[in-house]
Amino acid sequence: MPNRPSGAKAGLTRELVLDAALEYLDEHGLPALSMRKLGARLGVEAMSLYRHVPNKDALLDGLVDRVMELAFAGLDDPRDGWVPWMRQFAHSLRAALVAHPGVLPLAATRPVNSPDALRMSERWLAAMRAAGLPLGRAMDVVNVIATFTIGHTLAEVGRTPGHEGSEPDLDQRSDELDPAEFPNLTEVIRTRAGLDFDHRFTEAVDILLGGYAALD
């Protein structure tokens, strides 16, 4: 497949591979991502990728790590208070996940004790303690906000990890919905009550943070 003279270097890097993988993932979805197709996109055979990545799982882990890093970028100093910092982090994480929906199922199911994830947890804890929170409480707040954000965004993006648009959104299929069988759902669609994901997420995060803040 490569039209480059055989044996010549294509100039791959781990970073380039991850870039291409992330792009492919966001365009075509997780099930469509294979080493062969990723290689093809880079003008290279599948096996070449293994010079830069030990195996497919590690590649996927790298993608999760990347998006997590993205969520951390540009956060304020936590010493201004853990509540605003955590709120900012929650919204930043949600934005990063929405921007890379293909990574979402991965972020949700990767083990929490991979080296990357441990580094991430350490950073969270450091930030929260810098804001004056005791360790146990910091663990609780961090974990609750992170898991809620991932869970909620998962439902928000809400399609099979397969390529997007395979199913229409709930509010686009009001026609096919039998009002006799689904009276409440049809009313939801008609009145558009409770379909605002932004509002729901913001409100829930504030409830959680407010609740923890009141626990002193």
Place this chain on the structure above:
Amino acid sequence: MPNRPSGAKAGLTRELVLDAALEYLDEHGLPALSMRKLGARLGVEAMSLYRHVPNKDALLDGLVDRVMELAFAGLDDPRDGWVPWMRQFAHSLRAALVAHPGVLPLAATRPVNSPDALRMSERWLAAMRAAGLPLGRAMDVVNVIATFTIGHTLAEVGRTPGHEGSEPDLDQRSDELDPAEFPNLTEVIRTRAGLDFDHRFTEAVDILLGGYAALD
């Protein structure tokens, strides 16, 4: 593989297939579940399963539906108040997911608008409205509690969807953890602060429900 006289019926049912699949999933994890292996467990060739299930995805959807049904079983009457009902539901859902960890990644990533999921949402909404909650608020509470429960349980079970025990739990690898690089995490392990998932889940659910109840 089947030692039964060729052409004889093995007596499969959709229900039997789902039973076996759920069992296999909980024992060996999602990546290990293949149509051939599932067939083998039932004493049947892989293709035979397709008489009872249109394809693998539909089979997996069926498993999610089953566990969700399990979560609904034995709930009190919602008219006794939506706060206790929702609390009970959250804990029941978490218990069902923990009992069938293989289904968790599926429950998290299946689209929210499959027919089964719609039926489920309708039931939730009906219960909440029976308890006197307005529709929009009902949507918010239901979605927030469900997504948080799934997200938190995902982190709790917390291993690659691959077979369990592939990585030790966080608190079992204190040895390998460099205290210089991970001061906070090592302290977490030493003091066991913030490692109680039960307590964290209960507390967070109560904060959420209390917060919504206070919004009147």
Place this chain on the structure above:
DNA sequence: CCATCAGGTTTACGCTGTAAGCATCGCTAG
């Protein structure tokens, strides 16, 4: 100039989901 090596390729293996066609059973109609 030659040896080494990093990076890319080729080939191959066992596994996957599933389409198509066939064999065989139990049941029902004549």
Place this chain on the structure above:
DNA sequence: CTAGCGATGCTTACAGCGTAAACCTGATGG
């Protein structure tokens, strides 16, 4: 009693997957 028929399971086949092993080749350092 028998003809046929639908239901059920089996066989074969195909394209695609992740990746191990061996190989080739252009660039680099002694």
